[in-house]
Amino acid sequence: MRLRRTMLFVPGNNPAMIQDAHIYGSDALMFDLEDSVAMSEKDAARMLVYHALKTVPFGNCEVVVRINPLDTPYGKKDIEAMVLGGVQVIRLPKTETAQDILDVECEIEKVERKAGIPVGKTAMMAAIEGALGVVNAYEIARSSRRLIAIALGAEDYCANMKTSRSESGEELFLARAQIVVAARAAGIDAIDTVYSDINNEEQLIKETKLIKQLGFDGKSIINPRQIDPINQIFTPTAKEIEKAMQIVEALEQAQAKGSGIVSLNGKMIDKPVLLRAQRTLDMARASMVLFD
Amino acid sequence: MNLNDIARQYGCSVFSPGMNPAIPAKDISPLSQRQKSQVKIASSLRGAIQRSGLRDGMTISFHHHFRNGDFVINMVLDELQRMGFKDLYLAASSLNEIHEPIIGYIQSGLIRQIDTSGCRGRLAEAISAGIMDNPVIFRSHGGRAAAIADGRLKIDVAFLGAPSCDSFGNANGYTREGSGKTICGSLGYARMDAQYAKHVIIITDNIVNYPNVPFGINQRYVDQIVVVDSIGDPEKIMSGATRFTKKxxxxxxxxxxxxxxxxxxxxxxxxxxxxxxxxxxxxxxxxxxxxxxxxxxxxxxxxxxxxxxxxxxxxxxxxxxxxxxxxxxxxxxxxxxxxxxxxxxxxxxxxxxxxxxxxxxxxxxxxxxxxxxxxxxxxxxxxxxxxxxxxxxxxxxxxxxxxxxxxxxxxxxxxxxxxxxxxxxxxxxxxxxxxxxxxxxxxxxxxxxxxxxxxxxxxxxxxxxxxxxxxxxxxxxxxxESLEWGPRTVALVTYRDGSLIDIIKSISQGEDLV
Structure with a gap:
């Protein structure tokens, strides 16, 4: 299973940060060519990230690049350079409709064909950052087989909604719910927005617990110091693992006996409970806290 | 048999009241006055140096508990320079950026060789550029302690800065009497010099009441005390708690x-x-x-x-x-x-x-x-x-x-x-x-x-x-790219037991340092 508990934003024009980004234990890295890069730096950042993709070993991290939208002079160039660089995932910002995805996919495919890269190798991810995108979330989520996840971009969304971000996060409630439901319906992952006060670990933990409870797979982050608190919340505890193991064991025993009914300590176990236990163990293995 | 016969038999002398000149005469003044008239407190740094018996070619020592806030080394070397000393062997437990003036004392001939655990800043750069005729001897803290203890590093006069000292020489890196001007905590490295140097001079800006307990340096080892205005910059000696990195x-x-x-x-x-x-x-x-x-x-x-x-x-x-x-x-x-x-x-x-x-x-x-x-x-x-x-x-x-x-x-x-x-x-x-x-x-x-x-x-x-x-x-x-070392050996790096583990050659630094 591919973990996406944490996705670390790294400005695409900072060589030192790009070079070291993979060492902190983030599940995914997102090199940004869009908002964190000034107009005058766009070409330099694209070149830099391209060469980093070619030369720096990023270990087990999933490497994502956020490109500029296609309606800017940089979007197509970004796609070409990143696909040739061998990026795993291209992230499209400010996605509003399924057509936005299809347009980017078309450009990716052109480059893949021209370069002899197997068509479909480059995955995609969409950031939903406005009211229209939230309304179209399901259509976006199911628009392409390349799509692995949709993510919420809360700052732009709040501006668009004529509100601002609060600690309790009521203003994001519908967007979060809609995005996570859309992602589940389409069978892909849902990634929550960044929490930008890096010195407030308490609120980060609170927010992460909330989005985990909503069903999100993980969160975008802007500083390596945010990795551990978030990973910990998503990583099953020893107690959860033990319980899940008992449930799975009960299932195996029942199967060995040829019985269709699984029970533990005299209680019957429902199928959703079984599925959840299985997922807990998968998470535990992927998080390196359970070893076979 | 009388006492004289028995004393002869056992090789000792017979007690005679007040007749042994080695025992200080009974002092009937109260402690408050005795402290003031203590002979250990020298009138000046120069006077203390003169009385210490220091001569050209001898070994002087210092500690590094004041880190980059230390005034003592520069102060003492300046006085020695003015007194016309030559050819001294400088044994410091470590040296810092603030000790840059040593460059001048090397050039003037005051300092012949340096023996230390570390060196930083312009002085280090000048040594690497090759300004010394004799290589610096680098020792670890344990290596220095052993060299002092077993006599391979003989210290003639130790000049030891102390944030507190009483008039009998009980010195420490802090004091329980009020706050003191400076504080450095432990005097662990200075204690070696105090115990083994032939002559020990404590330099302090804070004379406190006897007995300054607990003491880091025992009065037994201290020959003279010099009182100065300031032994260091408290801010640079130490600050609050060392902060954890956020990197x-x-x-x-x-x-x-x-x-x-x-x-x-x-x-x-x-x-x-x-x-x-x-x-x-x-x-x-x-x-x-x-x-x-x-x-x-x-x-x-x-x-x-x-x-x-x-x-x-x-x-x-x-x-x-x-x-x-x-x-x-x-x-x-x-x-x-x-x-x-x-x-x-x-x-x-x-x-x-x-x-x-x-x-x-x-x-x-x-x-x-x-x-x-x-x-x-x-x-x-x-x-x-x-x-x-x-x-x-x-x-x-x-x-x-x-x-x-x-x-x-x-x-x-x-x-x-x-x-x-x-x-x-x-x-x-x-x-x-x-x-x-x-x-x-x-x-x-x-x-x-x-x-x-x-x-x-x-x-x-x-x-x-x-x-x-x-x-x-x-x-x-x-x-x-490999470095372009110069021909000159500027430092000997010794292992704990004093054996040579490596050498440092001179190196061109692309600018005129000296």
Whole structure:
């Protein structure tokens, strides 16, 4: 299973940060060519990230690049350079409709064909950052087989909604719910927005617990110091693992006996409970806290 | 038989009231007056030097407890220069940026040779450029203590700055009498010089009432006391608590190092440790703390280089005793002053290589920083990637050799400079004394320690090979160009026992320094 508990934003024009980004234990890295890069730096950042993709070993991290939208002079160039660089995932910002995805996919495919890269190798991810995108979330989520996840971009969304971000996060409630439901319906992952006060670990933990409870797979982050608190919340505890193991064991025993009914300590176990236990163990293995 | 016959038989003299001139005459003045008329307090620094018997060619010594806030070395050398001394052998436990004026004293002929644990700033650059006729002798703290104790380094006059001293010479790095102008905590390195120098002069800006207890330096060793306006800049001697780094890279390394300790087999109730004061080395304590609480493990003692971080763990009950040869911050100094089980020790007690009882030999774990590490696990903490002297040996080789498990923490790259190399520029701590190297991009265990490797692997610790780390660094930075060393040997690097482990050659620094 591919973990996406944490996705670390790294400005695409900072060589030192790009070079070291993979060492902190983030599940995914997102090199940004869009908002964190000034107009005058766009070409330099694209070149830099391209060469980093070619030369720096990023270990087990999933490497994502956020490109500029296609309606800017940089979007197509970004796609070409990143696909040739061998990026795993291209992230499209400010996605509003399924057509936005299809347009980017078309450009990716052109480059893949021209370069002899197997068509479909480059995955995609969409950031939903406005009211229209939230309304179209399901259509976006199911628009392409390349799509692995949709993510919420809360700052732009709040501006668009004529509100601002609060600690309790009521203003994001519908967007979060809609995005996570859309992602589940389409069978892909849902990634929550960044929490930008890096010195407030308490609120980060609170927010992460909330989005985990909503069903999100993980969160975008802007500083390596945010990795551990978030990973910990998503990583099953020893107690959860033990319980899940008992449930799975009960299932195996029942199967060995040829019985269709699984029970533990005299209680019957429902199928959703079984599925959840299985997922807990998968998470535990992927998080390196359970070893076979 | 009378007393005279028996005295003759047993080889002693017969008591006669007031007849032994070696015993000071009974002084009937009250203590308050006796303190004022004490003969140990010299009228001036110059007067003290004149009375000390110092002559050209002799050895003078200093300590480095005032770090970069020290006024004592420059003050004394300035006076010696004006008095016309020549050819002195300068033995300091370490030297800092503030000691730049020594360049002038070398050029004037006042200083013939330097013997130290470290050297920084313009003085270090000038030495690397080749301004001295004789090479600097670099020693570790334990190596210096042993050399002093067994007479290889003979000190004629020790000039020892002290934040408090009474009129009989009981001196310390703090005082329980009021606050004092300066505070440095332990005087651990100065205690060696005090015990072994032929003549000891305490230089203080704070005369306190007798008896100045507890004392770091015993009055028995002190010949003279000089009172000056200021012995140092308190701000630069030490500040609050040494702050934990916020640099993600340092924190990551610290976290990995803490994890290595916990999984190494040396993490048990009653274990002992020492950590350095560098960014990631210091931060190890922060991560270790949680493991200690979670697993209900307490340390029997921590050694150092004590910092506020160690003090916090001590006061929390997680470390039972603190042994302090040098206090790094105000929290440490205040703890030494206030905590019963925070004990001041000297450099010999800390790290003398010839004594099995030395504290370094009781260490389970030490965490140390490095400028460079090579594929043979040799460590350099003395010269930079440009070959210029810029650091200090300190207790590095002493603790690495003494501890059951020595862990070196350093980033794989510093900017575009690799820290893991095929060969270090200068060998300070030999690879045979280094057990584990922890970098941000991987952990390598010395093949000499298969037991540690097994313990870590059994605990699911991901390990790599030191050659792989070196190759990884080189793949990112390219192979560093070799340095163009000059013909002159500017320094001898000695191992703990005084044997020569490496030399430092002069190097061109692309600008006219001298």
């Amino acid at each position: 993600p890279q340092d924190l990551l390394i610290a976290q990995k190092a803490a994890s290595v300790i916990v999984k190494s087999g040396y993490f048990y109730d009653g274990f002992s440790l020492q950590t350095g004061s560098g960014g990631s080395s210091l931060a190890v304590t922060r991560f270790l703390r949680q493991y200690m609480i979670d697993q209900n493990v307490k340390a029997s003692f921590a050694m150092g280089g004590i910092t506020g971080a160690m003090v916090a763990l001590h006061e929390e009950g997680l470390i039972k005793r603190l042994l302090d040869v040098q206090s790094f911050d105000l929290d440490a100094a205040n703890s030494l002053k206030n905590n019963r089980f925070h004990q001041q020790i000297d450099a010999d007690y800390y790290a003398n290589p010839f004594k099995t009882g030395s504290v370094v030999n009781q260490l389970d774990v030490v965490v140390l920083s490095a400028l460079e590490v090579d594929v043979d696990f040799n460590v350099n903490v003395l010269t930079g990637s440009d070959g210029v002297i810029m650091g200090a040996i300190g207790g590095h080789p002493d603790t690495a050799a003494g501890a059951a498990l020595s862990i070196i923490v350093c980033p794989l790259l510093r900017g575009r400079i690799p820290s893991i190399l095929k060969h270090v520029n200068t060998i300070v701590t030999p690879g045979c004394d280094v057990d584990v190297v922890v970098t941000d991009q991987g952990i390598a265990v010395n093949p000499r320690r298969p037991d540690v490797e097994k313990a870590l692997r059994d605990n699911h610790m991901e390990l790599t090979d030191i050659h792989k780390l070196q190759a990884m660094a080189e793949s990112l930075t390219g192979e560093p």
